[in-house]
Amino acid sequence: MAAAFAAIAVLPLAACAQPSSRGQxxxxxxxxxxxxxxxxxxxxxTTSTPRSTTQxxxxxxxxxxxxxxxxxxxxxxxxxxxxxxxxxGPCYTVVNDDGVAFALVGGSGPTLAAGTWVRVTFGPAxxxxxxxxxxxxxxxxxxxxx
Numbered sequence: 001m002a003a004a005f006a007a008i009a010v011l012p013l014a015a016c017a018q019p020s021s022r023g024q025x026x027x028x029x030x031x032x033x034x035x036x037x038x039x040x041x042x043x044x045x046t047t048s049t050p051r052s053t054t055q056x057x058x059x060x061x062x063x064x065x066x067x068x069x070x071x072x073x074x075x076x077x078x079x080x081x082x083x084x085x086x087x088x089g090p091c092y093t094v095v096n097d098d099g100v101a102f103a104l105v106g107g108s109g110p111t112l113a114a115g116t117w118v119r120v121t122f123g124p125a126x127x128x129x130x131x132x133x134x135x136x137x138x139x140x141x142x143x144x145x146x
Contacts, residue, residue: 077123077140079096079100079102079120080097081102081118082115082116082117083113083118084114085132085133086112087130087132090106090107090111091105091132092104092118092132093133093134094120094134095134101133101134101135102120102122102136103130103133103137104120104122104137104142105138105139106138106139107138107139107140107142109142112142116144116146117144117145118142119142119145120139120140120141121140121142123137123138124137125137126138
């Protein structure tokens with residue numbers, strides 16, 4: 001493997017040597033008159049017009065304001081937030097990122113502690129008033145997210 005790598009690394013270097021009229025690479029440090037050919041400097045290609053490296057911005061209209069309908073809608077029956085209070089029944093008060101409190105009623109599963117982050121799919125409000133504060137909804141599915 002190392003020999004193959006060494007052969008690959010040497011191949012590009014071998015192409016750089018200029019053969020002389022005697023079949024040996026030209027040596028520019030040889031004394032004058034020793035029969036070594038002179039080398040010609042590489043040619044440089046220039047363009048007549050320089051290219052601009054800046055890009056122009058497209059002409060887009062200026063927005064008239066914020067959109068009236070959310071551009072990234074989410075389900076209306078899902079809330080994610082932190083459990084702030086645990087009541088009986090089971091009843092959990094979950095506060096979302098906007099500060100809205102939901103009274104989550106019903107459901108089955110383990111008892112969750114205050115401070116647990118959950119994502120809840122909910123249904124309509126229960127028939128009886130909940131024992132915890134917030135907008136009353138019935139738990140359809142609850143997932144612990146942190």
